[in-house]
Amino acid sequence: MRAQPEGSHYVDGAYLAGAGERHPDPYPATAETIAEIAWATPDEVDAAVASARRGFEVWRKTAPAERGRVLRRAADILRRDNRAISEIETLDTGKPLQETLVADAASGADCLEYFAAQAATLTGDHIGFSGDDGDFAYTRREPLGVCVGIGAWNYPIQIACWKAAPALACGNAMVFKPSEVTPLSALSLARALSEAGLPDGVFNVVQGGGAVGAALVAHPDVAKVSLTGESGTGIKVMTGAAATLKHVTLELGGKSPLIVFDDASIDQAVGAAMLANFYSTGQVCSNGTRVFVHEAIKDAFIDRLLARTRALRLGDPLDETTQIGPLVSAGHRDKVLGYYEKGKAETTVLIGGGRAEVAGFENGYWVEPTVFDVASDAAVVATEEIFGPAMSLLTFGDEDEVTARANATRFGLAAGVFTRDLARGHRMVARLRAGTCWINTYNLTPIEMPFGGVGRSGLGRENGGAAIEHYSQVKSVYVAMTDIDAPY
Numbered sequence: 001m002r003a004q005p006e007g008s009h010y011v012d013g014a015y016l017a018g019a020g021e022r023h024p025d026p027y028p029a030t031a032e033t034i035a036e037i038a039w040a041t042p043d044e045v046d047a048a049v050a051s052a053r054r055g056f057e058v059w060r061k062t063a064p065a066e067r068g069r070v071l072r073r074a075a076d077i078l079r080r081d082n083r084a085i086s087e088i089e090t091l092d093t094g095k096p097l098q099e100t101l102v103a104d105a106a107s108g109a110d111c112l113e114y115f116a117a118q119a120a121t122l123t124g125d126h127i128g129f130s131g132d133d134g135d136f137a138y139t140r141r142e143p144l145g146v147c148v149g150i151g152a153w154n155y156p157i158q159i160a161c162w163k164a165a166p167a168l169a170c171g172n173a174m175v176f177k178p179s180e181v182t183p184l185s186a187l188s189l190a191r192a193l194s195e196a197g198l199p200d201g202v203f204n205v206v207q208g209g210g211a212v213g214a215a216l217v218a219h220p221d222v223a224k225v226s227l228t229g230e231s232g233t234g235i236k237v238m239t240g241a242a243a244t245l246k247h248v249t250l251e252l253g254g255k256s257p258l259i260v261f262d263d264a265s266i267d268q269a270v271g272a273a274m275l276a277n278f279y280s281t282g283q284v285c286s287n288g289t290r291v292f293v294h295e296a297i298k299d300a301f302i303d304r305l306l307a308r309t310r311a312l313r314l315g316d317p318l319d320e321t322t323q324i325g326p327l328v329s330a331g332h333r334d335k336v337l338g339y340y341e342k343g344k345a346e347t348t349v350l351i352g353g354g355r356a357e358v359a360g361f362e363n364g365y366w367v368e369p370t371v372f373d374v375a376s377d378a379a380v381v382a383t384e385e386i387f388g389p390a391m392s393l394l395t396f397g398d399e400d401e402v403t404a405r406a407n408a409t410r411f412g413l414a415a416g417v418f419t420r421d422l423a424r425g426h427r428m429v430a431r432l433r434a435g436t437c438w439i440n441t442y443n444l445t446p447i448e449m450p451f452g453g454v455g456r457s458g459l460g461r462e463n464g465g466a467a468i469e470h471y472s473q474v475k476s477v478y479v480a481m482t483d484i485d486a487p488y
Contacts, residue, residue, distance in 0.1 A: 002034055003034040003088050004036070005035065009048070011047055011048045011204045012200050013201060017038065020039040020208070021039055022037065023037055023180065024036055025183060026329075027092075028093065028327065028364060029316070035183070037183045039209060040207055045219070046219075049146060050221075052173040053146055053201075053221055054201045055173040055200060055204075056172065056173035056201075064120045068115075068117065070197045071119065072112070074189075074193045075112035075116065076109075077192040078106075078157075078189070081105070081192070082105050082106055082109075085105040085188045086104060087100075088184050088188060089105065089157060091184075093182050093325075094327065094328055095280050095281070095317065096317045096320075097322070101320070104155060105185070105188070107447070108160070111463070112164075114448060115166050115447075116169065118166075118169050118465070118468065122170065122468065124138055127139075133481055135480050139475065141468075143170045144170075144473055145222075145223035146172070146173050146223055146224075147172045147222070147471065148177070148216045148217065148222050148224070149174055149175070149226050150217075150229065151178045151182075152229050153182040153283075154280060157186065157188065157189055160176055162462050162467075163226045163228075163462070166471045170468060173201065174202070174203050175205075176190075177208060177212055177213055178205065178207065180207065180209045181329055218244070225248050227250050229252065238250065248459060249459060249460035249461075250459045251453070253457060254287070254411045254412070254414055255382075256287060256288045256416075257288060257402075258291045259292045260291065260292065260293045260294060262296040266297060266300055266301055270301060270305050273391065273442075274309065276416065276443055278309075282369075282387065282390060283387050284443065288442055289385070290382055290406070291391055291392065292395070292402050294397070295395045306371070310351070316361070328365070329365060330365055333367060337367060339380065339384070339388070340353050340354060342381060346380060346381065347379055347392070350373050350393070370388075370389060371393055372391065377394065382394065407431075411455055411457045412433045412453050413436065413458070414435070414436045415434035415438075416437065416438040416441070417432075418439075426439070433455070434453065434454065435451075435454050435461070436452065
């Protein structure tokens with residue numbers, strides 16, 4: 001079982017073996033090494049940024065419609081190669097193939113296609129001042145330059161596309177650093193873009209840990225940084241970017257509420273709560289990990305939740321019938337198990353709460369899907385982001401109470417409301433302090449819809465038309481049609 005790419009990095013349109021220290025990349029289901037990746041040296045970081053600068057000078061002059069054609073061809077290539085890339089993603093992340101076939105390269109292709117259509121529509125405005133013959137102004141929407149994307153390990157190729165597609169549509173070049181835990185699939189995206197006709201140097205991939213990320217953030221030739229990661233990393237990136245006043249987009253963590261009223265469909269709400277906590281083994285930033293259930297339906301909700309949780313299938317991630325895979329790394333497994341122990345001390349564990357034993361995969365990073373019955377909102381598992389298959393179940397009595405409790409967090413990424421009363425649904429999401437909300441569903445993030453948070457959950461937005469604002473800048477041009485009337 002190997003997924004070794006042709007090189008560790010992708011710079012100036014070609015694979016680069018890399019001269020840096022090599023690090024093993026394990027398969028989370030077995031801990032078997034599937035690849036060895038060289039982390040970028042300082043010289044290689046400089047070479048990637050220099051390559052992007054050269055690529056930018058070509059790409060910024062490329063007709064927007066042609067940029068769109070390249071992105072559209074890349075989308076077609078990702079769809080053509082979806083199964084092969086999905087298998088790589090499963091080997092790298094441990095996520096079940098059932099998920100990666102539909103939620104990773106496939107959604108990345110959707111992103112490329114969407115921004116391909118946007119590329120030729122990026123126009124400015126005309127501003128008239130006084131009649132047909134008077135002065136006027138117009139605006140131009142221009143690219144920023146070299147952008148750096150720093151990815152997370154839960155959706156590696158999807159995140160790479162979420163950053164690359166709007167950046168390239170606007171005429172920028174990009175250097176992308178995947179998470180050191182999941183280094184492989186960004187290389188597949190780079191190859192697809194080159195095959196689609198992207199000029200050399202416009203999209204580069206460099207591997208490495210925090211030091212490589214910090215070098216990219218601090219690089220004087222970088223105009224913008226976009227990070228997907230946890231809040232502490234976001235603070236470091238923003239601090240590092242401040243020294244050179246770089247543009248920054250941060251998509252960070254969350255501790256999001258999912259609120260279920262007593263008139264909701266219990267089966268629908270239970271399904272959403274499971275998707276909002278167990279999909280991708282709970283490793284989703286927007287997960288609704290605080291599930292507030294109205295006290296009148298708590299018992300019925302718990303009965304159905306536990307029955308469906310017991311039926312979840314843990315197993316071989318490459319088997320398409322498997323529903324739950326391992327966590328991404330040994331270190332992360334130990335962190336999640338630490339939270340499970342804290343949960344046992346402060347709450348009632350309704351199901352799970354420990355390691356999962358999966359026959360044939362004894363060395364993998366497995367934990368049990370877990371539900372905590374939480375009596376106090378101050379419990380650690382109800383306040384801190386666990387990033388594992390851990391649901392905190394809380395009860396409430398009325399709208400005002402649950403709104404105040406849902407908003408009592410430093411995060412603000414997402415929120416969901418389940419109710420048959422749509423007026424109440426709209427009223428609730430208007431009151432909830434979150435950047436992305438759902439009514440009677442959860443965790444759907446179509447490319448057309450902006451995604452992002454408030455508070456400690458980040459700055460800026462990804463996807464939709466809003467992303468264009470974060471990868472371009474407006475130039476204003478005043479045109480004088482009459483002589484200057486100077487007072488001196």
